[in-house]
Amino acid sequence: MSQSSINLTVTLDTIVGSRTDSDSAAMTGSMRIELDSYESPTTITLHQYELNAGSLSFFFDYSFLGTISATAEGMSMSMPAGATPVTGTVMPDGTFLVTDVPNQTAGLISVTGTGAAGTALNDTMLDLSTLPQDPIEVSGIVNVDAGVVTIAISLPLDNSTMDPNTGTTVTLAGSATVIANGDVPEPVCLPDTNGDGAVTPADFSAWIAAFNAMAPACDQNGDGACTPADFSAWVGNYNAGCN
Structure with missing residues (x-):
């Protein structure tokens, strides 16, 4: 999965204004899929995936009101243990969409700040595992050639939460792009x-x-x-x- 990565945009809505920043990092992990045919597949089944991201950093400049910095550590996306495999249709060109995929996102985003912006935030720690863990749609393309299965998929990473103590809303928008290959069983x-x-x-x-x-x-x-x-x-x- 050397070409796999995560791209994430974080938006902070605070009492002193809204700011957005983005970052990306490499991802490692594993995935297990099954095709109904390894010559001309018409369905794909996701059995398991566990993806781990490198550190992400974000910086929000509120000018004379101060700055806010955020760091995401230990971010991961996975199918929960014991989840039922999910099947989707593979089109003739190899593209596919699998809906209602159980997904569990984890990781910590620590936020610190200076000046009035930092005071408004009051050093927040966001645990991604406590956010709603809704099923996701997984899309991509699969190809089988010379006994090797190559798959490229996109997993959305979208969520939002508000800190009731500060009124700050943190919105996450992004995706994990996974490129992997393996031998035909x-x-x-x-x-x-x-x-x-x-x-x-x-x-x-x-x-x-x-x-x-x-x-x-x-x-x-x-x-x-x-x-x-x-x-x-x-x-x-x-x-x-x-x-």
Whole structure:
């Protein structure tokens, strides 16, 4: 994710006026996706992402009224643990949009100031994890070439909060741009139920054992259940073999 970054604009609305500043930083992290096809995908599923940003600094000049400085540390965006994977449609040109993606933003923004502007702010600390954690829309483009999946996505970072003690409103507007790639996963060979890398009659005994144990390898028709219908599916998969 060497080309990934976060771009953030912070607006302060205080009793002495409104000021805006922007900054950007590199991002690191990981992401796990799934495509329904690694040749011509029509859907993409987000399973997990955890993105961490470098430090961001902001400066707000209120002229003779003083200045305000803000520093964002430990900013991150992630899917909460245990969140249900979310699927979206991939268009023929590779673009996609995934809606209602559970997102958790964290990090601390510390704000200090001088003069009347600083007094109006009274040194504020903003914990991003306490802000509303609404689902987001994730858009981007995905491409598969020579066994490598490349994905470029944009995650919005928009929020606002008011300090009831000072009346100051802090508004965040920006996005995280993530560019990542990974190898196409090895295809699953369903009839190889004993996992020895070959499709042989021994896999029948392994399927019977999986059926009796209600193990994942029993599900040969992909319906998410282990039933007698999976025997016919296993026979079909066995006859088809694997490349």
